[in-house]
Every structure is written in C-alpha cells, then in structure tokens.
Amino acid sequence: MxxxxxxxxxxxxxxxxxxxxxxxxxxxxxxxxxxxxxxxxxxxxxxxxxxxxxxxxxxxxxxxxxxxxxxxxxxxxxxxxxxxxxxxxxxxxxxxxxxxxxxxxxxxxxxDLAVDRSAFDRIQQAGGYISVNTSGNTQDANSIPIEKDKADMSFNAATCIGCGACVAACKNASAMLFTSAKVSQYALLPQGEVEATDRVLNMVAQMDKEGFGNCTNTGACEIECPKGISLENIARLNREYLAASLKG
Amino acid sequence: MGGIKTSIARKVAMALSGLFLVLFLAQHFTINFTSVVSPDTFNEISQFMGTNFLVQAVLQPILIFGVIFHFVMGFVLEIKNNSARSVSYAKYNGGANSPWVSRNMLLTGIVVLAFLGLHFYDFWVHEMQVKYIQGDMSGLNEAGEFRYYEETVAKFAGQPVRVAIYVFSFVLLMLHLLHGFASSFQTMGVNNKYSKGIKVFTKAFAIVIPMGFVFIAIFHYLNNL
Structure with missing residues (x-):
C-alpha cells in the first residue's frame, strides 16, 4: 500500500x-x-x-x-x-x-520522535522499591503467605512497562496511572507494608516535582495502556496517599 | 488553598467540595419541587430557610465558600494541567479513549458558574435586599400573604428567554455531574465492590436532579401561559 x-x-x-x-x-x-x-x-x-x-x-x-x-x-x-x-x-x-x-x-x-522519559525513573527511585537486609538471614519471600487475589493484583500492577502512553493519552499529561501501578505493586504485598507511608508520599512528591498534570479521571490512560493497567490502581494510590498523609 | 499543595490533596479537596455542592443541589431541588406540588409548603419552607439563624448565618456562608472554593480550585488545577503540556498535539483523538464530558469539565463548569451569576441576581440578591437592607423578615407581600411562590413563578411566567437559559444551563450541569459526581469517589480512593452501584447512582442523580430543575422551570412557564 x-x-x-x-x-x-x-x-x-x-x-x-x-x-x-x-x-x-x-x-x-x-x-x-x-x-x-x-x-x-x-x-x-x-x-x-x-x-x-x-x-x-x-x-x-x-x-x-x-x-x-x-x-x-x-x-x-x-x-x-x-x-x-x-x-x-x-x-x-x-x-x-x-x-x-x-x-x-x-x-x-x-x-525527532524520541523523548526523555527518565522522569519515570526518578519517580521509581523516590520510593518504588523495598529495602531488604541481605546479610544472610533474609527470609524467603515464598514463606510469607499472600492472598491469591492480592498477589494477582500486585502482579498486574507490576506489568506496567513504563512506556508513558498513560501520560501521552491524558489531556493533562498526568502520570498517575504509572505512579499508581508502581505504588500498588508493593502496597498489595506484606513486603511493601514497612515502607508504605514514605513510599507513597515520596513518589507523589516526585511526580508533582517532575511537572506532570493532575488526574481528572477521564480514563484515557487505562484505555491506551498496552498492559491494561486499571484505574483501580489510581484509587488505591489515592487511598494510600490519604492514609499516609494522616499518619504524617 | 496554599496549604493544599500536592496534586492528590488538591484533587481530594476538589472532590469533597463537589460532593458538598451535590448535597446542596439535592436539598435545593427537593424544596423547589414543592413549588410544583404545594405552593403553601414551598412558601413555608422558604420562610423557614430565609429566617432560620443556622441556615442564614452558618450554612449559607459555608455554601458560598464551597461554591467559590470549588471554582477557584477548578481553575488552579486547570492551570497546572495546561502547564504540563505546553506544546499540544497536532492531531489529538481524545474521543477514542475518553468521554467528551470528562474532557470538558472546565467548559461545563464555566457555564454553570455564569448561570449561578444569573441565579444569584434573580433570587439571592433580591432576598438579601428585602431581608437585610429593607429589614423585612416577614416574607409577606402587600396583601399579607407569603410572597415566595408568586415571586418564583414570576421569574418564569412569560419569560421564554430566561427559561431557555435555565434549560441550557441545567443540561450543562447534567454533563458536569455525569463525570464529576462519580469521579469524586474515584479521587477519594473508592474503587471496590460498591463502585458499580455508586456509578449507577451518580449517573442517575446527574440526570434526574438537573432535569428536575428543568421540569420546574418549564412547568411554571407553561402553567402561566
């Protein structure tokens, strides 16, 4: 053609x-x-x-x-x-x-068509991880029982490949779907609970600092996401953020 | 608003003020609807609302603050959103992935804001003048009867342009609520097994209440042809 x-x-x-x-x-x-x-x-x-x-x-x-x-x-x-x-x-x-x-x-x-998406890396670096003591007494992750539903939701959130389509699709250039996926994948697991408060506060602060817009729940990000990351993650991010803010 | 600094905190504040205004809208509609079914009841409730200390001195200022806060915060969020993408797409197919109402909350909100100006001029300014400048708290007309029903009807009777403006504004309010009401729950983190029910309820509310206001305006217009 x-x-x-x-x-x-x-x-x-x-x-x-x-x-x-x-x-x-x-x-x-x-x-x-x-x-x-x-x-x-x-x-x-x-x-x-x-x-x-x-x-x-x-x-x-x-x-x-x-x-x-x-x-x-x-x-x-x-x-x-x-x-x-x-x-x-x-x-x-x-x-x-x-x-x-x-x-x-x-x-x-x-x-030309190449863009610098390292803002996503900085959001991830602000709290998208868990700290594990690897001195020799590390507990096997599989020894901690995790509900199947939560494990599945965490896995689905973790399938985010950070492509930036959510930002590109959003009329506000918001990075909430990406940030929410990265917060959710840990928030849903016991290993992520310890640093949950700092994680969500720091990642949202970094997201704002990078200059992304606000989420207005148009749902465009979810539709355009190649990995089907759900808006449920944004609701979870909001909950996590509110809970963390109340804790201080 | 200076204390509400992060994007999520601002969105939650926006959602809470929106929910507060939705509650007010439901209460306003309920009272207005009595003007269709029972003018006496409408007069009595109007007199109560217009003279009750709690309503006038506490709830009314809170309502005015809520309206102003919602609109100012809406503009604050919009400015931030616009500044996040200074170069627009040459081709943007927003309709492919999101509903029109969700992408045009500012537009529908501005129309509702303009309508509020007319509405305040029509009713609120007049009431403040009679009650607090003239000092007449009786709610009575020269014949010694409650004046609220006849004053309300007079705004629509033989006023097709005003009725048309009301209809247009409430259609825009419906569009605003179709996205905004359900969206406020998502912003506050509500996304669970009740979400489907919440979505159905909020959509029904967004249609029924504004269309109810439209019905009231058209009813009084047609009833006095």
Whole structure:
C-alpha cells in the first residue's frame, strides 16, 4: 500500500520542530509500524537525508521503549499493544498518518520522535522499591503467605512497562496511572507494608516535582495502556496517599 | 488553598467540595419541587430557610465558600494541567479513549458558574435586599400573604428567554455531574465492590436532579401561559 507520512522532525531539545511529509510506496500489511519506519529511514539514508530518530528496543511489547503518538493516539489505533506490535494492516492504502512524539513537558524531546522519559525513573527511585537486609538471614519471600487475589493484583500492577502512553493519552499529561501501578505493586504485598507511608508520599512528591498534570479521571490512560493497567490502581494510590498523609 | 499543595490533596479537596455542592443541589431541588406540588409548603419552607439563624448565618456562608472554593480550585488545577503540556498535539483523538464530558469539565463548569451569576441576581440578591437592607423578615407581600411562590413563578411566567437559559444551563450541569459526581469517589480512593452501584447512582442523580430543575422551570412557564 501507499502511505503519506506526516512526521515531526526536531533537531534537538532546543531546536524548533516542524512536520515533514514523506511518501512510502511499498508498505506491506504484515509489517510492524516500526518496520515501516525502518523502510522509510532506509530510503532517507539512500537519499542522503537524516533518518527519523525514534525509540525502540525489544520490538515484542515488553521493554516499553517505543512510544509515538500515531493519528492522535499513543501507540496508534489498536488496543493493548505497543507501537512495535502495531501492524500496518490497521491502515488503508492512501492513508495519511500523523506521527508525533509523546507530548509532555516532563518528557522533553531528545530528537525527532524520541523523548526523555527518565522522569519515570526518578519517580521509581523516590520510593518504588523495598529495602531488604541481605546479610544472610533474609527470609524467603515464598514463606510469607499472600492472598491469591492480592498477589494477582500486585502482579498486574507490576506489568506496567513504563512506556508513558498513560501520560501521552491524558489531556493533562498526568502520570498517575504509572505512579499508581508502581505504588500498588508493593502496597498489595506484606513486603511493601514497612515502607508504605514514605513510599507513597515520596513518589507523589516526585511526580508533582517532575511537572506532570493532575488526574481528572477521564480514563484515557487505562484505555491506551498496552498492559491494561486499571484505574483501580489510581484509587488505591489515592487511598494510600490519604492514609499516609494522616499518619504524617 | 496554599496549604493544599500536592496534586492528590488538591484533587481530594476538589472532590469533597463537589460532593458538598451535590448535597446542596439535592436539598435545593427537593424544596423547589414543592413549588410544583404545594405552593403553601414551598412558601413555608422558604420562610423557614430565609429566617432560620443556622441556615442564614452558618450554612449559607459555608455554601458560598464551597461554591467559590470549588471554582477557584477548578481553575488552579486547570492551570497546572495546561502547564504540563505546553506544546499540544497536532492531531489529538481524545474521543477514542475518553468521554467528551470528562474532557470538558472546565467548559461545563464555566457555564454553570455564569448561570449561578444569573441565579444569584434573580433570587439571592433580591432576598438579601428585602431581608437585610429593607429589614423585612416577614416574607409577606402587600396583601399579607407569603410572597415566595408568586415571586418564583414570576421569574418564569412569560419569560421564554430566561427559561431557555435555565434549560441550557441545567443540561450543562447534567454533563458536569455525569463525570464529576462519580469521579469524586474515584479521587477519594473508592474503587471496590460498591463502585458499580455508586456509578449507577451518580449517573442517575446527574440526570434526574438537573432535569428536575428543568421540569420546574418549564412547568411554571407553561402553567402561566
């Protein structure tokens, strides 16, 4: 199929970006979206034009590196997938596809479509962990009984790959779904209880410091999340935060 | 508001003030509806509400504070939200993943705020003038009868433009509540086995109460053609 691509090009974080139009004449439906961009970049290199910079790594929906706002939606028009899992059969011959970087002040553009999502790393570093004494007397985690429901909910929260689609989809560029998943995965387990108060207070403080917007419960993040992270986690984060605030 | 600094604390404050206003709305509707079924009851309740010390000196200032707080906090949150994405998307398909009402709370809220200005001018300012400037706490007209029912009806009888403004404003209030009421429970951390029931109740409330106000306005207009 033939496609018209309207792609955001930006030399670096400080440069003024603009859309550039490209045409691809032989795109196959079985290609992934990133493979289609590879084809484009091959053509650009052959023409002596700077290839389009975009984030990617595992190309199997696990690493969370590939971003891209495609026709107004993070990871494109499909559900429960990352951009690397999006196939070109989702588009029609002659379509124009608008490709932009994830837009949020907390995700500054590095170049073209690649953005810096290290704000997520800093939120995680603010409390997304448990402290374990590994001096030799460490208790086996499996010796602590955990309700199956809670273990499942914790596991589901832990499947967040930190791709940033929640921020990209949210009209407020809020990071509440990400932060709530990272708080929930520990809050639901006994191992996470000890540091629960500091964890939620510090992670929310860091989230605010990074400049993300407020959650207005539109639910866009949940719909666009490739891992199906539920809004229940945001409610849990709110509960954890309120309880922690009361404790001081 | 300076003490409510984190994003979640601000959202919870917003939700609590919204829930307070929802309670007030239910009480307001209940009283107004008596104007349809029993003008005498409406007059008596109006006189009680307009002269009771607790209502006038305690609840009324709390209500005014609640309204102002809700709107000011709404704008504070909106400013923060806008500043989180200074470069907008060239193509944004918000309709693909979220309802229109959830993305336009500011718009519906501003319409409701503008309507409140008209509503205060219509009723509240007049009551304050009669009661606290003229000093007439009797609630009676020149014929010696309660004036509240006839004054309320007079606002709608032969006033199609005002009725149309009321209808439009309450439709926008309905849209505001369709998202806001249920959303306030999520913000306060309520997401459990009762959430489905809460969602059904809040959606029903968001439709029934504003449409009830619309019915009252249209009833008095048609009843006096």
């Amino acid at each position: 033939k496609l018209n691509l309207k792609i955001w090009r930006q030399e670096d974080a400080k440069a003024k970006g603009e859309f550039k139009n490209y045409q691809l004449n032989e795109v196959h439906g079985d290609m992934s979206f990133l493979e289609m961009l590879d084809v484009l970049n091959n053509e650009l290199v052959e023409k002596g034009i700077e290839p389009v910079e975009f984030d990617h790594d595992c190309r199997e929906g696990i690493c969370g590196m590939c971003s891209l706002q495609i026709n107004g939606e993070p990871h494109g028009p499909d559900r429960g997938i990352t951009t690397c899992q999006l196939h070109m059969r989702k588009f029609k011959d002659g379509d124009t596809i608008v490709i932009e970087p994830f837009r949020a002040n907390a995700f500054p553009i590095v170049k």
